[in-house]
Amino acid sequence: MKKIAGLYCLLWITLSPLIAQVNFTSSNLPIVVINTNGQSIPDEPKITATMGVIDNGPGQRNYMTDPFNNYNGLIGIELRGSSSQSYPKKAYGIETRDAAGEDLPVSLLGMPEESDWALIAPLNDKTLMRDVITHLYASRALPWSPRSRYCEVVLNGDYIGVYALIETIKRDADRVDIAKLEEDEVSGDDVTGGYILRMDKYGTSGGIGGNWLSDYPPIAGSWQQTWFQYDTPKEEDIQPQQAAYIQNHIDAFEDMLAAPDFKEHYEDWIDLDTWVNYLLVQEITRNVDGYRLSAYFYKDKDSNGGKIAMGPIWDHNISLGIGDYCEGANPAGWAKDFNIFCSGDGWVIHFWWSRLWSDPAFRQRIGANWQALRQDEWSNAKLFGAIDSISNLLSESQVRNFQRWPVLGTYVWPNSFIGSSYAQEVNYLRSWLTQRLGWLDASIAAVSDTTTPPGPGEEIFKLYPNPADDFVYLSVQDGTTIVQSYDVQFWNTSGQLILSSKGHPEGQPIRFDLPDTRFPPGVYICRVTDRFDRVRFARLVAK
Numbered sequence: 001m002k003k004i005a006g007l008y009c010l011l012w013i014t015l016s017p018l019i020a021q022v023n024f025t026s027s028n029l030p031i032v033v034i035n036t037n038g039q040s041i042p043d044e045p046k047i048t049a050t051m052g053v054i055d056n057g058p059g060q061r062n063y064m065t066d067p068f069n070n071y072n073g074l075i076g077i078e079l080r081g082s083s084s085q086s087y088p089k090k091a092y093g094i095e096t097r098d099a100a101g102e103d104l105p106v107s108l109l110g111m112p113e114e115s116d117w118a119l120i121a122p123l124n125d126k127t128l129m130r131d132v133i134t135h136l137y138a139s140r141a142l143p144w145s146p147r148s149r150y151c152e153v154v155l156n157g158d159y160i161g162v163y164a165l166i167e168t169i170k171r172d173a174d175r176v177d178i179a180k181l182e183e184d185e186v187s188g189d190d191v192t193g194g195y196i197l198r199m200d201k202y203g204t205s206g207g208i209g210g211n212w213l214s215d216y217p218p219i220a221g222s223w224q225q226t227w228f229q230y231d232t233p234k235e236e237d238i239q240p241q242q243a244a245y246i247q248n249h250i251d252a253f254e255d256m257l258a259a260p261d262f263k264e265h266y267e268d269w270i271d272l273d274t275w276v277n278y279l280l281v282q283e284i285t286r287n288v289d290g291y292r293l294s295a296y297f298y299k300d301k302d303s304n305g306g307k308i309a310m311g312p313i314w315d316h317n318i319s320l321g322i323g324d325y326c327e328g329a330n331p332a333g334w335a336k337d338f339n340i341f342c343s344g345d346g347w348v349i350h351f352w353w354s355r356l357w358s359d360p361a362f363r364q365r366i367g368a369n370w371q372a373l374r375q376d377e378w379s380n381a382k383l384f385g386a387i388d389s390i391s392n393l394l395s396e397s398q399v400r401n402f403q404r405w406p407v408l409g410t411y412v413w414p415n416s417f418i419g420s421s422y423a424q425e426v427n428y429l430r431s432w433l434t435q436r437l438g439w440l441d442a443s444i445a446a447v448s449d450t451t452t453p454p455g456p457g458e459e460i461f462k463l464y465p466n467p468a469d470d471f472v473y474l475s476v477q478d479g480t481t482i483v484q485s486y487d488v489q490f491w492n493t494s495g496q497l498i499l500s501s502k503g504h505p506e507g508q509p510i511r512f513d514l515p516d517t518r519f520p521p522g523v524y525i526c527r528v529t530d531r532f533d534r535v536r537f538a539r540l541v542a543k
Contacts, residue, residue: 118166320436366448461475463538
């Protein structure tokens, strides 16, 4: 969606006149062949079809004339996604089935056995890799993120391009590893887990529904609401006692988080590192939908720890600089601040994150985990090495994909960058991530102190980056339990007022742009006044 005059609208391009047929005979990727026997594929329910998968192994060529050696059998298939269903290149939900039409867990392309899979269809993402690479990054920071394998797909004899076969979010030992909640487990420790829940849109779009409403608005005093939804067990399977238990547990967690003394208690409720690293995944990718849509969390039985854990991640197709709305393409700024610059959206970030962010100890943990990841699993070598590895893998197949779907050089919602070649699209991704990492390295260090954490009553007052080029962030926290607001002024050394802004909440870093006409290179004084008329000063150097 692109924001225009306070409204949101969908902008699509018409591709049907441009779609070309491809003479597809072989690939360095696995080949997936689907036949619906003349049936159209609906949004839901799944129709019965057949699927064959050709995979001759690493380094081996796969030919359309080869036998189906990885899978050859029945599937259920339906369209998947919400807004993406408007694209001509469709994504599909797949369920492998036996002859009786029942779920048939199988291993596809080397991934652990399951019956539910997804074929994701990159179209607006012309690198073909944002979803895949984000799951790869997340798998290095969270307990699990869905695995995927690239393939080329033929549907009813028609070559339809490069897809990624990806695991869906499931509870089992190879995925979300929590206890299975049986139907008869309705009391005691039995009823305490495991549950997988999510925050998402409420309504019929994409088959998504709402199960219960949070007692707290996502933004204090706002009209928006937050709905929690059952994922595992599903709504049709969960027992009344189980639904009552998990609702009461989440409601009690929210009551604790909203209380004045929440800082003393929240670590008793949450698996802290999953929350911190989930935040870091959303921030490194600047996911426009982050925290607010497809936001999964889960709880195991109390006897297994029982804390609320965040994740797994899902749907990162509008991330890593692709989105041209709600600051999605800006490599600077926090994704968690979506509510500040897109407060009119119907689906905003729930209050959990701003509440936790207000605790200096939480931000300290963010800084510590960020440093640990950047030194190893999220080092530049590993992050950019993954991009290079995927672009090399797809060097052949992307040519066919863009013959079939000729979108290079064309706007497809919500493109912030339009490259004329695959190489330009990949280079943009690399350049954007380079800038993003630089901003995060500086900004996380600024909002967290991993060597001397703030003590009781200690204030935080920072301008960063400093010296600054085009923008600067101001963060104020006075170390008390009183919720503050503050007014900000910038003065030059001649005593002229350059900028004045009022009513900023404590604990929410605020971005100030520094246009050349008002902030030529030089030294400026930042004056901050709180509601008790206490004044603080900071020195800013504009480059």
